[in-house]
Amino acid sequence: xxxxxxxxxxxxxxxxxxxxxxxxxxxxxxxxxxxxxxxxxxxxxxxxxxxxxxxxxxxxxxxxxxxxxxxxxxxxxxxxxxxxxxxxxxxxxxxxxxxxxxxxxxxxxxxxx
Numbered sequence: 324x325x326x327x328x329x330x331x332x333x334x335x336x337x338x339x340x341x342x343x344x345x346x347x348x349x350x351x352x353x354x355x356x357x358x359x360x361x362x363x364x365x366x367x368x369x370x371x372x373x374x375x376x377x378x379x380x381x382x383x384x385x386x387x388x389x390x391x392x393x394x395x396x397x398x399x400x401x402x403x404x405x406x407x408x409x410x411x412x413x414x415x416x417x418x419x420x421x422x423x424x425x426x427x428x429x430x431x432x433x434x435x436x
Contacts, residue, residue: 340350
């Protein structure tokens with residue numbers, strides 16, 4: 324929906340005159356565009372030259388992540404070891420039967436009576 328705007332009386336071929344509100348909006352858009360350009364320039368600078376604080380933070384994060392991974396592996400190993408020790412005493416055959424889902428039952432021979 325185009326709203327007809329009056330052309331300038333002084334310059335008949337020039338763009339239409341703007342209301343004060345329209346002028347304020349255009350000025351605000353211009354400030355916004357300038358701020359966006361500044362922000363883009365600053366982000367480009369930061370991306371190309373990481374600061375010492377960012378690098379130190381990333382190094383510390385890497386160390387903590389490595390520590391958590393090591394602790395997780397140790398916990399899993401400990402659980403597996405405890406399970407194997409709980410099955411222990413019966414040798415490899417009993418452990419293999421347990422892993423396959425077959426449970427050794429001494430009373431199976433008595434079912435024929």
